Amino acid sequence: MPERLLTKDFELDGLSRIETYLARGGYRSAVKALKDMSPPAVLEEMKKANLRGRGGAGFPAGVKWGFIPARTDKLKYLCVNADEGEPGTFKDRYLMSHNPHLLLEGMIITSYCVGIHEAFIYVRGEYEAVAQRLEQAVAEATARGYLGSHVAGTEFRLDVHVHRGAGAYICGEETALLESLEGKRGYPRLKPPFPASVGLFQCPTVINNVETLCNIPFIILHGAEAFTGRGLPRDGGTRIFGVSGPVNRPGCYELPVGTPLREIIFRQAGGMKDGKKLKAVIPGGLSAPVLREDEIDVPMDCESLSAAGSMLGSGAIIVIDQATSMLQVLVKMAKFYAHESCGQCTPCRIGTSWIDKIVRRLALGQGREGDVEDIKRLALNIKGRTLCPLGDAAALPILALIAKFRSELET
Amino acid sequence: MSPEISDKVKRQVEDILSRYPRREAALLPVLHCLQKERGFLSPEEEQWVAERLGIKPVKVREVVTFYTMFRRQPAGKYHLQVCSNLSCWLAGGDSLLDYLESRLGIKTGETTADGRFTLSQVECLGGCDEAPCLMVNLDYHTGLDRDKLDRLLGELD
Numbered sequence: 001m002p003e004r005l006l007t008k009d010f011e012l013d014g015l016s017r018i019e020t021y022l023a024r025g026g027y028r029s030a031v032k033a034l035k036d037m038s039p040p041a042v043l044e045e046m047k048k049a050n051l052r053g054r055g056g057a058g059f060p061a062g063v064k065w066g067f068i069p070a071r072t073d074k075l076k077y078l079c080v081n082a083d084e085g086e087p088g089t090f091k092d093r094y095l096m097s098h099n100p101h102l103l104l105e106g107m108i109i110t111s112y113c114v115g116i117h118e119a120f121i122y123v124r125g126e127y128e129a130v131a132q133r134l135e136q137a138v139a140e141a142t143a144r145g146y147l148g149s150h151v152a153g154t155e156f157r158l159d160v161h162v163h164r165g166a167g168a169y170i171c172g173e174e175t176a177l178l179e180s181l182e183g184k185r186g187y188p189r190l191k192p193p194f195p196a197s198v199g200l201f202q203c204p205t206v207i208n209n210v211e212t213l214c215n216i217p218f219i220i221l222h223g224a225e226a227f228t229g230r231g232l233p234r235d236g237g238t239r240i241f242g243v244s245g246p247v248n249r250p251g252c253y254e255l256p257v258g259t260p261l262r263e264i265i266f267r268q269a270g271g272m273k274d275g276k277k278l279k280a281v282i283p284g285g286l287s288a289p290v291l292r293e294d295e296i297d298v299p300m301d302c303e304s305l306s307a308a309g310s311m312l313g314s315g316a317i318i319v320i321d322q323a324t325s326m327l328q329v330l331v332k333m334a335k336f337y338a339h340e341s342c343g344q345c346t347p348c349r350i351g352t353s354w355i356d357k358i359v360r361r362l363a364l365g366q367g368r369e370g371d372v373e374d375i376k377r378l379a380l381n382i383k384g385r386t387l388c389p390l391g392d393a394a395a396l397p398i399l400a401l402i403a404k405f406r407s408e409l410e411t
Numbered sequence: 412m413s414p415e416i417s418d419k420v421k422r423q424v425e426d427i428l429s430r431y432p433r434r435e436a437a438l439l440p441v442l443h444c445l446q447k448e449r450g451f452l453s454p455e456e457e458q459w460v461a462e463r464l465g466i467k468p469v470k471v472r473e474v475v476t477f478y479t480m481f482r483r484q485p486a487g488k489y490h491l492q493v494c495s496n497l498s499c500w501l502a503g504g505d506s507l508l509d510y511l512e513s514r515l516g517i518k519t520g521e522t523t524a525d526g527r528f529t530l531s532q533v534e535c536l537g538g539c540d541e542a543p544c545l546m547v548n549l550d551y552h553t554g555l556d557r558d559k560l561d562r563l564l565g566e567l568d
Contacts, residue, residue: 087496087535094540118432125443125480126536128549161430166439166478169534183438184470185477201433244498244539251540286497286535316539318497332497336534342477 004254005218005230005238006211010098016133018140021101029217030108031152037220042113048224051216052235054091055081055172055209056285056313057389058302061216067196068114068204077200078111078119079207081177085124085169086285087336088316091240092210094252096123096130099214100137104160106213108151109220111158114206118159122177125166134162169340173388174207176342187344188388211240231257235301239312243269245319246276258299265296265319276321280405284313286333287393289400290320309400326405327363330398334359337394345386351378352394362409372409376402414455420448424463434464438474442481450490451482479533487522487529489567492546495532498539503556507543508532510557514564527568 014020021027033042046062053059068076080103084092096103107119123131138160141147149157163181165171171180175189178200199205215237219227228236241253241264248270255264261283265271272278278293283300289310291298298308305312320329338356343349355378358371376399383395402409423444431437441464445456452475461468475481493499493508508530512518515528522529538544541553552563 084537085535088498088539089535090537090539093537124537125439125478126546126549129551164440164443166443166474167480167533168478180439181436182433183435183464183466183474185473201436242540244542245501250542282497318501318539320501324501328500329497332495332500336496339534 002238002255002259003230006095006102006214006240007098007252007254015099016097016101016137018101018137018144018146021099022144026101027105027146027152029221030105030112030146033109033220034112034152034154034156039113039115042109042220045220045224046113046216049219049227049236050224050234051212051219051227051237052302053209054211054215054239054315056086056287056311058312061208061212064196064208065110065114065206067194068206069197072204074203075118075201076114076116077203077205078107078114078116079174079177079181079200079205080107080119080121080213081172081174081207081209082121082123082127082130083165083172083177084127084210084314085172085340086287086314086316088244088282088318089242089285089314090244091242091252091315093127093130094240094242095210095214096127097133100134101141102214102217103134103210104137104141104147106216107160108146108158109216110206110208110213112151112156116206117157118161120161120163120181120200122163122165122171122181124171125164128164131162131164138162168342169336170342170388170390173390176388177207178205185342187342188390190387232299232301235303239300239315241268241300242314242316243319244317246273246321247271247319248273255300258301258304261291261296261298261300261317264300264317269317269319272319272321276323278319279322279324280320280326280329282316282318282320282397284311285316286318286336287311287397288313289397290329290404292404326401326408327359330359330401330409331363333397333401337390337398341390341394345388345391347382347385348391348394351382354378355394355398367410372402372406414453414459416445416456416459417448420444428464435466435470438464438466438471439478442471442475446481450486451484453483485522485526488527489547490529490531492531492533492536493519494534494536494538494542494544496535498535499543502542504543507545507555507557507560510560 051061168186170176171186176186180186195205231237235257238254244250253268302312334356338352341348341352379395379398382391427440457471461471544553
């Protein structure tokens with residue numbers, strides 16, 4: 001088994017409790033940052049580590065923090081994106097329910113580095129049990145002095161709030177998340193300004209994904225070189241790959257960035273179930289363009305996936321077998337984006353619902369001449385013409401599915 | 412008309428408000444708190460929330476109608492929400508929905524005449540590793556097949 005940085009103690013009972021976390025060396029990294037390092041030194045280390053965001057976009061966390069204005073009269077906020085809604089993705093649930101203190105420790109280091117004293121964890125509404133576990137962890141950390149007015153006995157102050165969403169995929173988009181946190185509909189904002197300058201309550205705001213933050217304690221404790229020495233040099237560390245679909249062992253696998261997709265499916269996840277044959281793989285959550293069976297010898301890192309015409313996204317791997325109809329996959333896809341489009345931008349609002357309508361017709365065997373071309377035209381009209389990435393997230397996987405499996409759609 | 416809001420809920424709302432730097436930011440948690448009591452949000456409750464948070468009633472209505480977890484009609488005692496997205500479908504999620512429809516004698520989106528069960532189809536719940544899955548109210552049930560579903564319904568009856 002490759003070395004695990006985030007999940008190494010996950011088999012332990014009671015890791016979610018602070019006693020166990022402390023006994024395993026927890027909060028040592030936060031103490032090191034607060035007592036032995038200056039905020040610029042933490043930022044320097046983070047930039048060196050080049051930790052790429054684990055939520056979907058892959059943007060380096062240190063660079064993102066660097067955009068926060070150094071001098072400002074405004075408060076600054078940290079928002080943790082725990083609105084895990086990308087279909088096929090369950091890694092953040094896994095991390096938060098097993099080890100909520102790891103997330104809190106990453107949040108402490110981030111907040112100290114950027115000068116933040118108030119942080120929110122935006123958890124998707126359905127994860128009520130996870131939210132309760134986080135609340136408990138916040139209470140434990142506060143009682144032990146790792147949160148509150150004197151973090152780890154220093155003058156640094158940090159309050160953490162757990163905030164539940166209420167069922168809207170779009171709130172995983174960072175500006176929609178901010179709107180939602182302000183008590184509004186989750187409508188993405190026009191950018192720029194970016195959240196680093198105008199974020200929550202119009203204040204400079206850092207937004208990072210759960211898994212991204214969970215990597216920070218390792219980087220600070222062991223140094224950026226230890227991190228970049230694992231995985232790939234420019235895309236270091238590990239990723240938590242969530243595998244679902246007809247494999248023998250679906251689940252989360254923490255593996256070095258750059259592990260080949262085929263190895264994850266056939267070695268880690270135990271290969272295909274019941275002698276089924278592999279047909280296609282969605283490598284980074286539903287929005288990642290599909291790969292054919294002959295395209296899965298690809299290393300799982302942001303750049304390799306992008307070169308293969310797809311994206312690493314959330315690292316959620318959905319495996320599809322030969323017996324599965326790609327038309328039915330398209331039905332699921334089209335329905336999802338039509339349901340989750342927030343309705344703000346016309347190409348996405350109208351485009352996703354028309355695509356959904358046409359795909360349903362195809363699935364009923366009532367397809368008309370030119371239907372597939374119409375779907376393509378609608379998808380191309382969404383792509384690049386919306387305020388937020390949901391437009392592309394809907395268009396690109398649909399276009400890829402048409403390009404690679406067109407014959408299955410037209411019968 | 413002033414809605415019946417229990418002292419317990421009023422206390423919970425005050426507690427939520429005390430934790431937020433701005434009152435309007437507490438809207439989602441306050442709505443969750445009210446809905447937990449009766450299973451849905453009435454126009455009177457929306458009005459009460461608007462007054463308590465100092466925002467326009469239409470702002471509350473906008474939010475209630477945007478997020479799928481907020482309901483404006485009562486649901487059954489047990490709200491079965493079956494995941495219909497790709498990973499669950501690959502593991503037989505749709506046949507679970509068909510089975511539930513026939514066992515409960517209702518269509519998706521309906522509530523049984525005795526008010527016990529509401530059946531809904533929802534998007535990915537993040538339970539893909541143990542697909543297919545569903546939520547009963549806010550509790551997850553995973554790795555389901557017909558036998559497991561029968562046992563689950565038996566426990567709920």
